[in-house]
Amino acid sequence: MKTHVKALVVGGGAVGTGIAYHLAKAGWDTMLVERDELTAGSTWHAAGLLPLFNMGYATTHIHKYSVDFYKGLEAETGLNPGFYVVGNLRMAQHQQRMDEYMLYSSVAETAGVYHEFLTPKEIKDRWPLVRTEDLIGALYHPQDGYINPADVTQAMAKGARQFGCTFERKVQVDGYRWTGSEWIVSCTRMVEQGGNLVASDDRFDITAEHVVTATGNHAQRTARLLGIKTPAVVVEHQYIVTEPDPALVEWRKSNPQHPVLRDADAKWYVREERGGWILGPYEKGAPARFPYEVPESFRADLFPLDLERIEQEYMSFIHRIPSSETVGLKDDYNGPICYTPDGNPLVGPAPGLRNMWLAEGFSFGITAAGGTGYYLAQLMTQGEAEIDMASLDPKRFGNWMTTEYASRKNEECYDHVFILHHPDEEREACRPLRTAPAYDRQKDLGAQMGQVNGWERPNYYGPKDAPADFDHNSRSFRRGDWWQYAKAEAEAVRNTVGIIDASAFTKHLVRGPGATAFLDYFTCNKLPNVGRINLTYALTDHGTTRTEYTIVRLKQDEYYLISAGAWTAYxxxxxxxxxxxxxxxxxxxxxxHDITTQWGVFALAGPNARALLKDIVKDRDPETVLSNKRFPWLSYRDIELGMCPVRAIRVAYTGELGWELHYPIEFGRYLWDLLMKAGEKHGLKPVGARAQNWLRQEKSYRAFGNELGRDATPVEAALDRFVDLTKDFRGKDKMLATGIRSKCVTLLIDGPSDADPWGKEAILHDGIKVGRLTSGGYSVAFGKQIGMGYVPAALAEPGTKLKVKMLLKEWDAVVTEDSPFDPTNARIRIDG
Known part of the structure; x- marks a missing residue:
C-alpha cells in the first residue's frame, strides 16, 4: 500500500467518499482509510433522503450540487446509485409555515433551485392517500427524492478510483503528528475477531501533505487525537418501516411513487418502501450518545427502539395517511446521527492546525456528501470555494464550548429539525451561559435576549408589565410583537440617545516590533496614527474579504483590533x-492575545450622547474633553467616567454622534448604572441588536457575514475608500484581477405593510433574478423597508429601479446613494 500521498481522507462514509472523489478528480494523489467497511458508520442506516430545502445560502448550494451530481454518477461509473427522483412535498398546516416556505422561496431562487407551491386540492388530486382538509398548501420540489446510501457511496468510491484514489479498509488512525510540512498519521490494521473489530500488531505510518477527517460518529475521538474541541456529538434518530399498505400497493399498480412527504408541523418525514412506508420522526427527548468517544465494540450497531417517544408522531402519521392505520411494523432503526448546535456541519480548516481539514457533524450527510466534496476540494486545491463557506467553518464554535453544552444543544437541534426556522430564531437550551456584567440590569428593564457566540445580548427591550396577549418570545416571518419596541429604540438613537451592549465584540491585542509592518501588509487600508482608529479589511489570498477590523493604534507598535462578535475563534x-x-x-x-472577555463595550449614540457624557466625565476641563478639537471623530482617548477607566472610541455603528466605551469587564455593572442614571434627563433609552441592525443599513454600513465575506472583494462591496492602492497588501493583486463581478448597494423598498426583508430575498430586474439581499429591515428615517445586497454593476447606479421578492410578490425598490441617511456625516461630526 502507499505510504505517502498528497491528501489522506480519514473515514469511508458517504461524506469521506465524496471528498475523496473530488480531490482525486482535481488531480491530487488521494488515499482514503476506513477503520471498518465503507458505509459502516451512520451511512448504512441513513434513510437516504435528498431534500433541497435549506434556509442557508451555502448549504443550499451544497445540497443542490449533490442532487445534480448524483444524477450523473451512473453514466460516469457504471454503478446505479439508487436515486429515485420522486420529488419532495413539504406540507403546511398554518400560515406561519407557509410564510417560512415563502421566505425559503427567495433563498431557493437566488441559488437556482426549482420549486412549486401546491394547494390542498392539487395535493389531493395527485396523491389521494394523503389527507389534506387541514392543510393550507405545500412546497414541492419535483427534482429531488431519495437515494440508496450504500449504493451512492460505492458509486462515488468507484469514481474516485477511476481518478486514481486508493482505498484502504480495516485501517484505524491512532495519531497525528505535524512535522512542519506534512502529517505523519499513525495507523493500525484492524482484524475481525469473534464478530468484533480489534487492533492487530500491524502498525504503520502514512505521510500526507493534507489530511481530511470525515469520521462521523467518531468525531470526538478525532478531536482528542488532534488536540482540539468539536461540538459534533451523536444523537439517536429512529425510524420505522411498515408492512405493505394495501391501499398503497393498489395505488402503485397504475401510478408512480409518492414524493417524500414531510409534515413539518407534525415533525416527521415519510417515503415509500416496498409497498409500505418509512416514517422518520424528529421527536422531543432523543438523547445524545457517546459524548466523549464511541466504544470500540460499537460497529454497524443500533440502539433499542423507544416507540413511546415517537407515539405522537406515529399517530399524526396515521392521521395524514389514514390507510396506514391497520398496517403493521416490519423493521425499526435507532441509530447514531452526528449533530452540531446549529445543525450545520463543520467543514473547513481545523483550528490552530496546518493542512488539517474537518468534515464532521453531518446530520444530513447523504444530502451533503457530494456538495461538500466539491466545495471542500475547491478550498483545498484552489484556496477558496466559489461560495463563501464561513457559515460552515469549524471555528464558528470557540474554546468556551464544553461537552455538556454540545450534547444539550445537539439534542435541541435534533428536536428543532422541523421547528419553524425564523430568521430571528433564538433557541433556549443552555442559556444563559456567557453574560456581561450588566445582564441582570438589562433583564430587569425588559431586555429580550438573543445570543451570539454564546454571549447573551439584548435583541430589544419589551414592556415589563406586558398585556396578557403580548408574547415576548413570539417569532414571525412578519412583524412580530417586538417590532414596535425596536422601532422606538431606533427612533431614540436618531432623536435623543441610546445605549447598546456590544460586549460580544471580538477584541485582539497585537503588539511587538513586527506588529506595524505585519498589520500594514495584513490589511488593505492605511494604518491609523497613534490615538486614531481606522476601518480596514484582511483579505484572503484570492482578494476577497476575510475579516473586517476596526484598528485602534494604542502605541507605535501596539494595536487594539475589534471585529465581529460571532467570529472570535475564526x-x-x-x-x-x-x-x-x-x-x-x-x-x-x-x-x-484574544482579550475579548477582558473588555466590555457599551455603545452610546444619538444627538444627546456628548451632553450625557459631559455630566459624568472626570477631566480638568469636562466641557472640552469631548469636543472635536480634543476628541475628534475616528480617534480614541483613555478617559474616566465616574470611577471607571474607559478606552473611549469615537465611532458609532448607528451613524449618529457617539462613542464606543470599552471598559475593564469588572466595571460593567457600575458603568451601566452610572450611564443610565446620567441619561435620565437626556432621554437615554436602552437599545437592542435589531434596532442597531436597521440603523446601520440607513448608513450603508456593511456587516461581516452579510455584505462582507469570502465571495466578494472590498471593491465589489463598494468600500474603495478603505482600500489603499498605494501600498502592498495581502490579496491585492487577486482583488484587482477579479474586477467587479457584482456591486453592493442599498435599496429602499416599498414593501408589504406587515413584513420587512430579512436579507435572504431575491432582487429582480424586468422579472429576472439579478441578485440577492444580504441584509434587510425597516428604516425609521424613511418610513419604509430597507435592504442591502449585490447586483450587477450596471444596475448599481442610484435611482435604478428594481424589485425585491417578498411573500411571493415583487415589490418596488430603488437603489439609493451610499449612506442615504446623513450622507455627509454631519451628525457624526457635530461639535459641542
Whole structure:
C-alpha cells in the first residue's frame, strides 16, 4: 500500500467518499482509510433522503450540487446509485409555515433551485392517500427524492478510483503528528475477531501533505487525537418501516411513487418502501450518545427502539395517511446521527492546525456528501470555494464550548429539525451561559435576549408589565410583537440617545516590533496614527474579504483590533497563523492575545450622547474633553467616567454622534448604572441588536457575514475608500484581477405593510433574478423597508429601479446613494 500521498481522507462514509472523489478528480494523489467497511458508520442506516430545502445560502448550494451530481454518477461509473427522483412535498398546516416556505422561496431562487407551491386540492388530486382538509398548501420540489446510501457511496468510491484514489479498509488512525510540512498519521490494521473489530500488531505510518477527517460518529475521538474541541456529538434518530399498505400497493399498480412527504408541523418525514412506508420522526427527548468517544465494540450497531417517544408522531402519521392505520411494523432503526448546535456541519480548516481539514457533524450527510466534496476540494486545491463557506467553518464554535453544552444543544437541534426556522430564531437550551456584567440590569428593564457566540445580548427591550396577549418570545416571518419596541429604540438613537451592549465584540491585542509592518501588509487600508482608529479589511489570498477590523493604534507598535462578535475563534486563527507566517520570514516578533472577555463595550449614540457624557466625565476641563478639537471623530482617548477607566472610541455603528466605551469587564455593572442614571434627563433609552441592525443599513454600513465575506472583494462591496492602492497588501493583486463581478448597494423598498426583508430575498430586474439581499429591515428615517445586497454593476447606479421578492410578490425598490441617511456625516461630526 502507499505510504505517502498528497491528501489522506480519514473515514469511508458517504461524506469521506465524496471528498475523496473530488480531490482525486482535481488531480491530487488521494488515499482514503476506513477503520471498518465503507458505509459502516451512520451511512448504512441513513434513510437516504435528498431534500433541497435549506434556509442557508451555502448549504443550499451544497445540497443542490449533490442532487445534480448524483444524477450523473451512473453514466460516469457504471454503478446505479439508487436515486429515485420522486420529488419532495413539504406540507403546511398554518400560515406561519407557509410564510417560512415563502421566505425559503427567495433563498431557493437566488441559488437556482426549482420549486412549486401546491394547494390542498392539487395535493389531493395527485396523491389521494394523503389527507389534506387541514392543510393550507405545500412546497414541492419535483427534482429531488431519495437515494440508496450504500449504493451512492460505492458509486462515488468507484469514481474516485477511476481518478486514481486508493482505498484502504480495516485501517484505524491512532495519531497525528505535524512535522512542519506534512502529517505523519499513525495507523493500525484492524482484524475481525469473534464478530468484533480489534487492533492487530500491524502498525504503520502514512505521510500526507493534507489530511481530511470525515469520521462521523467518531468525531470526538478525532478531536482528542488532534488536540482540539468539536461540538459534533451523536444523537439517536429512529425510524420505522411498515408492512405493505394495501391501499398503497393498489395505488402503485397504475401510478408512480409518492414524493417524500414531510409534515413539518407534525415533525416527521415519510417515503415509500416496498409497498409500505418509512416514517422518520424528529421527536422531543432523543438523547445524545457517546459524548466523549464511541466504544470500540460499537460497529454497524443500533440502539433499542423507544416507540413511546415517537407515539405522537406515529399517530399524526396515521392521521395524514389514514390507510396506514391497520398496517403493521416490519423493521425499526435507532441509530447514531452526528449533530452540531446549529445543525450545520463543520467543514473547513481545523483550528490552530496546518493542512488539517474537518468534515464532521453531518446530520444530513447523504444530502451533503457530494456538495461538500466539491466545495471542500475547491478550498483545498484552489484556496477558496466559489461560495463563501464561513457559515460552515469549524471555528464558528470557540474554546468556551464544553461537552455538556454540545450534547444539550445537539439534542435541541435534533428536536428543532422541523421547528419553524425564523430568521430571528433564538433557541433556549443552555442559556444563559456567557453574560456581561450588566445582564441582570438589562433583564430587569425588559431586555429580550438573543445570543451570539454564546454571549447573551439584548435583541430589544419589551414592556415589563406586558398585556396578557403580548408574547415576548413570539417569532414571525412578519412583524412580530417586538417590532414596535425596536422601532422606538431606533427612533431614540436618531432623536435623543441610546445605549447598546456590544460586549460580544471580538477584541485582539497585537503588539511587538513586527506588529506595524505585519498589520500594514495584513490589511488593505492605511494604518491609523497613534490615538486614531481606522476601518480596514484582511483579505484572503484570492482578494476577497476575510475579516473586517476596526484598528485602534494604542502605541507605535501596539494595536487594539475589534471585529465581529460571532467570529472570535475564526478571526484569531487567521490572525495568528498569518502572524506566524510573517515571523517565519524573520521580519520581527509579534504578540497576539484574544482579550475579548477582558473588555466590555457599551455603545452610546444619538444627538444627546456628548451632553450625557459631559455630566459624568472626570477631566480638568469636562466641557472640552469631548469636543472635536480634543476628541475628534475616528480617534480614541483613555478617559474616566465616574470611577471607571474607559478606552473611549469615537465611532458609532448607528451613524449618529457617539462613542464606543470599552471598559475593564469588572466595571460593567457600575458603568451601566452610572450611564443610565446620567441619561435620565437626556432621554437615554436602552437599545437592542435589531434596532442597531436597521440603523446601520440607513448608513450603508456593511456587516461581516452579510455584505462582507469570502465571495466578494472590498471593491465589489463598494468600500474603495478603505482600500489603499498605494501600498502592498495581502490579496491585492487577486482583488484587482477579479474586477467587479457584482456591486453592493442599498435599496429602499416599498414593501408589504406587515413584513420587512430579512436579507435572504431575491432582487429582480424586468422579472429576472439579478441578485440577492444580504441584509434587510425597516428604516425609521424613511418610513419604509430597507435592504442591502449585490447586483450587477450596471444596475448599481442610484435611482435604478428594481424589485425585491417578498411573500411571493415583487415589490418596488430603488437603489439609493451610499449612506442615504446623513450622507455627509454631519451628525457624526457635530461639535459641542
Amino acid at each position: 478571526d484569531y486563527d487567521f490572525l495568528q497563523k498569518s502572524a506566524d507566517d510573517w515571523m517565519a520570514t524573520g521580519k520581527g516578533a509579534i504578540d497576539i
